[in-house]
Amino acid sequence: MKKYIYNIDISTKILLFYQPIVYSNNFNDVYKYEALVRLKGENHEIHCPDEFLPIIKEYDLYDFLNIIVLEKALQKLLSEPNINISVNICFSHLVKKEIQSKIKNLLLAAGVNVCSRLTFELLETYNVKDYLVLKNFISAIRLQGCKIAIDDFGTGFSNYSHLLNIEFDYLKIAGELIKEIKNNQKNLDILESIILFCNNQNIKIIAEYVETEEIALTLHHMGVEFLQGYYFSKPQEHTNYEKVYNG
Numbered sequence: 471m472k473k474y475i476y477n478i479d480i481s482t483k484i485l486l487f488y489q490p491i492v493y494s495n496n497f498n499d500v501y502k503y504e505a506l507v508r509l510k511g512e513n514h515e516i517h518c519p520d521e522f523l524p525i526i527k528e529y530d531l532y533d534f535l536n537i538i539v540l541e542k543a544l545q546k547l548l549s550e551p552n553i554n555i556s557v558n559i560c561f562s563h564l565v566k567k568e569i570q571s572k573i574k575n576l577l578l579a580a581g582v583n584v585c586s587r588l589t590f591e592l593l594e595t596y597n598v599k600d601y602l603v604l605k606n607f608i609s610a611i612r613l614q615g616c617k618i619a620i621d622d623f624g625t626g627f628s629n630y631s632h633l634l635n636i637e638f639d640y641l642k643i644a645g646e647l648i649k650e651i652k653n654n655q656k657n658l659d660i661l662e663s664i665i666l667f668c669n670n671q672n673i674k675i676i677a678e679y680v681e682t683e684e685i686a687l688t689l690h691h692m693g694v695e696f697l698q699g700y701y702f703s704k705p706q707e708h709t710n711y712e713k714v715y716n717g
Contacts, residue, residue, distance in 0.1 A: 487705035491698045499629035502554035577614040586615035638676035645679030
């Protein structure tokens with residue numbers, strides 16, 4: 471894999487797969503898609519991030535990869551005007567002025583009509599040291615119509631404090647919390663407190679790693695508005711969501 475990545479133009483081999491995020495009150499209705507990066511191998515096989523991201527980082531190509539993903543997501547939004555997409559980005563990359571500049575230029579070129587259908591899912595926000603940098607970035611992309619989500623929330627008890635410093639639209643509940651809500655009262659209590667907080671702040675909640683109908687229905691009855699996971703669909707190369715629920 472190392473030799474393959476070293477010898478290719480990765481921009482020609484990067485693909486986006488799309489996993490639907492559905493309404494909890496209608497599993498057949500897609501709210502948006504999360505764009506997930508994949509790499510096409512030399513024999514056209516598809517590689518998941520854990521197979522190639524460590525090498526990408528070792529070769530100092532991670533910033534470049536983030537820009538490629540954003541470019542491809544914007545192209546998808548341009549070609550499919552009826553869908554919404556979210557992309558992941560680590561806060562540690564947003565502190566770099568060069569990355570900020572490239573992102574802003576791409577958003578300006580795409581226009582507000584496209585950007586209004588794009589959400590940035592911020593990763594590693596627990597490591598934020600300079601909230602001013604994050605606030606300035608969020609303000610800049612909000613001017614273009616983009617929305618903000620905090621990803622993987624709920625795995626640490628210190629998360630609430632930094633939420634007060636960030637303006638965002640969505641909170642994505644960590645899969646570790648969702649998977650055990652039927653068997654772990656502590657997880658259930660934490661989730662209930664998160665839902666109460668979000669309701670009071672008018673923040674929308676997305677639950678990840680929903681793998682069974684039982685969990686999906688439980689989350690709906692608890693007041694979680696949007697659901698994502700293998701129960702509905704694995705990530706796919708297209709956005710033609712094949713409905714799996716007929717209730």
